Amino acid sequence: MGIRNRQWLLASRPRGPVEESNFRLVETEVPALRDGELLVRVHYLSLDPYMRGRMDDAKSYAASQALGEVMIGGTVGEVVESRNPRWPVSELVVGTGGWQELHVSDGKGIMKVARGLPESVYLGAVGMPGVTAWYGLLQIGKPKAGETVVVSAASGAVGSVVGQLAKLRGCRAVGIAGGPAKCAHVVNDLGFDACVDYKAEAFREGFKAAVPDGIDVLFENVGGAVFDASLARMNAFGRIALCGLIAGYGGQDISLRNVRSILVNRLLVQGFIVSEHMELWPEALKELGAHVAAGKIKYRETVAQGLESAPRAFIGLLRGENLGKQLVKVAG
């Protein structure tokens, strides 16, 4: 008798907002390992906005996920069985294990991580979201000391690192977030110079006051009206790293009105996906790990308990209910 596993499958594609019924929890048996394979017990599952795109039929970053397959997702966990000498039992590894308790790997696409920092940080500030922030801000935004950097979804796993990296580079860091609690966290805990609440009535005035010298670098995660508000304040030769359009992930209209700003201000806009720049991950992870260890990059986590909570937590993430990195604690 084999080892039991629990998995969340994509049961149906969302029509509009994601619903719990789009997922199906199944129990399966882990197949016997073949030579070169290893079995990882997932400790933490990462929930990220990009997953929404994979649920659609439409063309997303990558091929859309097939119905009936285990939901894609980043994981950190421990090797519990191995037929691969490079990956001994009890090694801590980060990979794309998916929404399940156990996953079999052939050693490709996984990475050993040290036990010095809390495990979950490898799914956040010292993982894919952190590298996303690092790449978009530094490789596309190229901020210079004294410049103003704006990031939307500033309290999220990516946005929180963007602003802190900008501060470490001598920039003015301004966040955009939804609600006073997130904004207070961004300023008081993360050390941004300012954070404006896009849900507030006085958003436009508050935003204007927060960027008195305009915006030199924009790290855009949201799209739509929030993106437009930033476009209206861009300085000449500004750079925009387009990382996400979460405002449109439910099929909402995210038309952009201020296109003229791109022309008039000679802006650079660059869409990107961090997994296409693996050659820079070691450099990025080294810097991020050092900053986190030194307490110079802080992070907050929202942790849902148990694999069964994943769909509910994911829906909450898409609604902006989490603060900081959204995780699911699966085991460990």
Added chain:
Amino acid sequence: MGIRNRQWLLASRPRGPVEESNFRLVETEVPALRDGELLVRVHYLSLDPYMRGRMDDAKSYAASQALGEVMIGGTVGEVVESRNPRWPVSELVVGTGGWQELHVSDGKGIMKVARGLPESVYLGAVGMPGVTAWYGLLQIGKPKAGETVVVSAASGAVGSVVGQLAKLRGCRAVGIAGGPAKCAHVVNDLGFDACVDYKAEAFREGFKAAVPDGIDVLFENVGGAVFDASLARMNAFGRIALCGLIAGYGGQDISLRNVRSILVNRLLVQGFIVSEHMELWPEALKELGAHVAAGKIKYRETVAQGLESAPRAFIGLLRGENLGKQLVKVAG
């Protein structure tokens, strides 16, 4: 008694479409030259879409033009009087003389040109529009042989050069233009592989058929629905040189719906203005001049006769009534 000059002044700012009443024709006297100055008789005045932006109060590329001043504009003409030994009488010069018959220069911002090619070409294919095409296509678009390049306003002074340069680089060149006459000119005279009429009912189908392998480089002059149509067909890692948004120059809504394509396809979008890259003009003009001399870059002109026709011709340009480069023959 001094020399008489005629000048078109900006009389009022347009509300919506430009009208002839926004301009005022005046007769003035040319002031006596001071040391270092020269007097140029304008042969041709260039009319270009960017002038529309200067007529507004709103922030454009540069400061908006003050009311009561001579309309800005590129010119080619002959030195008829000089107190500057570097600029002898009868020299042919290109500069920003404005909408007038004569202009005084201190020698800055003007350029000597050879008499080998027709004078007017220095306002078109071997002038600012040509360099605009060259810069946006080659420095931003960076097309590789075999790639597909799309340019909107393809029959215009800029667009016509973009497509021909793309062909010379071994690319598939596809134009977008308004009406069957312009499209026929773009394919039959300029040698593009295809041209689609954005005013035609079958535009979407025709466009799809014209770019069977998608779009790698987009040179965007129009904006709005035309821009959106191209965004929908961009390939991964495509490059977009944003040169103009003529569809919105009358205050029309040019919102962009397909913003998601920038993210999903990891596109680069770069707004630019060619006068900020003067260091590349010599290289560009050399290549363009050689191609025109060799008959490898062809061009068409629409020439309005007499300075008094400038406002009417400019309004026609904004309506797309011209074919190729819009000029005003002032003298010579």
